[in-house]
Amino acid sequence: xxxxxxxxxxxxxxxxxxSARPIPAARTATAGGAAGTVRFEAVSKTYRSASGTVQALxxxxxxxxxxxxxGIIGRSGAGKSSLLRTINRLEEPTSGRVIVDGEPxxxxxxxxxxxxxxxxxxxxxxxNLLSAKTVRQNVALPLAVAxxxxxxxxxxxxxVLRLVGLEGKADVYPSRLSGxxxxxxxxxxxxxxxxxILLCDEATSALDPEATLAILGLLRDINRRLGITIVxxxxxxxxxxxxxxxxxxxxxxxxxxxxxxxxxFGQPEHAATRxxxxxxxxxxxxxxxxxxxxxxxxxxxxxxxxxxxxxxLDLAALTGAAGAPVRLIQAGxxxxxxxxVGRMIVAIAGAAPEVEERLRVLGGEIERIGYVAADD
Amino acid sequence: xxxxxxDRLWQAGLDTLVMVAASxxxxxxVGLPLALFLVTSGPxxxxxxxxxxxxxxxxVNGFRAVPFIxxxxxxxxxxxLVTGTTIGVWAAIVPLAVSATPFFARIAEVSxxxxxxxxxxxxxSIGCRRRHILAHVLLPEALPGIVAGFTIxxxxxxxxxxxxxxxxxxxxxDVAIRYGYQRFDTTVMTAVIAILIAxxxxxxxxxxxxxxxxxxx
Ligand SMILES: Nc1ncnc2c1ncn2[C@@H]1O[C@H](COP(=O)(O)OP(=O)(O)O)[C@@H](O)[C@H]1O
Ligand SMILES: [Mg+2]
Numbered sequence: 001x002x003x004x005x006x007x008x009x010x011x012x013x014x015x016x017x018x019s020a021r022p023i024p025a026a027r028t029a030t031a032g033g034a035a036g037t038v039r040f041e042a043v044s045k046t047y048r049s050a051s052g053t054v055q056a057l058x059x060x061x062x063x064x065x066x067x068x069x070x071g072i073i074g075r076s077g078a079g080k081s082s083l084l085r086t087i088n089r090l091e092e093p094t095s096g097r098v099i100v101d102g103e104p105x106x107x108x109x110x111x112x113x114x115x116x117x118x119x120x121x122x123x124x125x126x127x128n129l130l131s132a133k134t135v136r137q138n139v140a141l142p143l144a145v146a147x148x149x150x151x152x153x154x155x156x157x158x159x160v161l162r163l164v165g166l167e168g169k170a171d172v173y174p175s176r177l178s179g180x181x182x183x184x185x186x187x188x189x190x191x192x193x194x195x196x197i198l199l200c201d202e203a204t205s206a207l208d209p210e211a212t213l214a215i216l217g218l219l220r221d222i223n224r225r226l227g228i229t230i231v232x233x234x235x236x237x238x239x240x241x242x243x244x245x246x247x248x249x250x251x252x253x254x255x256x257x258x259x260x261x262x263x264x265f266g267q268p269e270h271a272a273t274r275x276x277x278x279x280x281x282x283x284x285x286x287x288x289x290x291x292x293x294x295x296x297x298x299x300x301x302x303x304x305x306x307x308x309x310x311x312x313l314d315l316a317a318l319t320g321a322a323g324a325p326v327r328l329i330q331a332g333x334x335x336x337x338x339x340x341v342g343r344m345i346v347a348i349a350g351a352a353p354e355v356e357e358r359l360r361v362l363g364g365e366i367e368r369i370g371y372v373a374a375d376d
Numbered sequence: 377x378x379x380x381x382x383d384r385l386w387q388a389g390l391d392t393l394v395m396v397a398a399s400x401x402x403x404x405x406v407g408l409p410l411a412l413f414l415v416t417s418g419p420x421x422x423x424x425x426x427x428x429x430x431x432x433x434x435x436v437n438g439f440r441a442v443p444f445i446x447x448x449x450x451x452x453x454x455x456x457l458v459t460g461t462t463i464g465v466w467a468a469i470v471p472l473a474v475s476a477t478p479f480f481a482r483i484a485e486v487s488x489x490x491x492x493x494x495x496x497x498x499x500x501s502i503g504c505r506r507r508h509i510l511a512h513v514l515l516p517e518a519l520p521g522i523v524a525g526f527t528i529x530x531x532x533x534x535x536x537x538x539x540x541x542x543x544x545x546x547x548x549x550d551v552a553i554r555y556g557y558q559r560f561d562t563t564v565m566t567a568v569i570a571i572l573i574a575x576x577x578x579x580x581x582x583x584x585x586x587x588x589x590x591x592x593x
Contacts, residue, residue, distance in 0.1 A: 090500060118502070120501070132517055132590075193503065
């Protein structure tokens, strides 16, 4: 589908055209680690401005393995962009270090930094394409400024435009393109230097749902076929669930939790994560939602949301443990990164306050939604 | 109008064109780098030099604050130093250029500042060095605004060149003062005004067309 035919001459990265997989030996450009790894060691960032200081990052320790699609989530202002931008040193940490492919990047001089940035692609929410250049010129720019011979630039640009599905648009200006097409140009420009890492800061936030899905599909393809590590920020939890293998949740510059998406989303441990996931599970039928109360009244039913990763929940055991009639309001299975996560909402009539405790022995995550009066 | 007068007008028109063209050339050659410096040398710019930035900025403002007619007189010693004379077309080019350069620099600066910081960031992220950012991002992206600003500069310089005529620089302003004003020759006055209007309209039209072409991308 992608019709890849990468064959580098001047580039340290070579591609095995048959399997479209990078050749590992050639990818290890630097000593001490596979290409495409990022490690943060006690990274802090403080912004100083006239209006005061802001600590955007507070002692972040995190490792991003090669070849993963790693999500960064957190509410607005949590420090996501600051963290991502330390990877290619668009932002310098105030303290701590960032290690890319085993090499600490804070010591790099101007030449070293330019070389690093050619190994790291980046795409942006608002695409940031040059309006005075055609699609072809935009995509060619990273190679042109790197001094790649003209004769080589043409074929490589064509190749990467084919990869993102924009063969026919090479000679138009970006203003003539749709949002999704602009982001494809952004991706092509980011990939033309054959980077080992791709950074995405809200790359689908300005796109409609259809274009979002298409771009996510493209990113996943790129990750699978080229083995590129993708680090992405999004405020859309569905994006994380769709393509990420791992996720870190930031809260006020610190890591709230991190791990494989199936675990973090299946059994969120931190309140920040639950708050972020709330829109995903806002699945209460409307009439019930309208009658929801937070306090218990006589004869009211207790509404619980039960989430269980992996094993299925035994309904008979549930009724037994509740010691009261259990009505099933809704149930379903989400697939998060290929793992089943069961999700159900039950109403327990006239439940004793300690029923939640008793249900916990069954395993799974139990969350009280509220109470609904018997019939009003 | 006598044939001599038509000749005189023709020559004066050419003189005006030479004055405006030469000083506009200088204004671009000096003003554009000045504008680039002002934009990129701020504390968050790509060539940070905040102190020099403030000095140059103040200097530019100083020149902008002096009215052209005052500059014309105040620069006489400098003009003599550069051109060896204080009258004629070449002597007028000096004060014209000195006044147009900071004017154009400020206008170009505004266009350069409007270039989205995200574009500079994107350029950095793909491994552009600072000179690449000047050549591939700042200048091309600001070009429509710079051309529009150059048009404004040209138009105001056509006006200023007529003023320079008043102090013996030659050109259309000189003819208008000497024949139209001092000898009450209404025909000459009308002819000068018509030529100036035509000149300004032509410049504006050419500038607008160029900007439209650039923006159509
Ligand atoms: N250049 C800057 N100057 C001052 N404060 C900044 C700057 N960039 C970000 N911040 C502040 O740092 C915090 C984290 O910002 P950011 O990393 O952009 O968060 P996020 O991407 O998660 O929304 C915010 O409080 C923001 O206001
Ligand atoms: Mg952000």
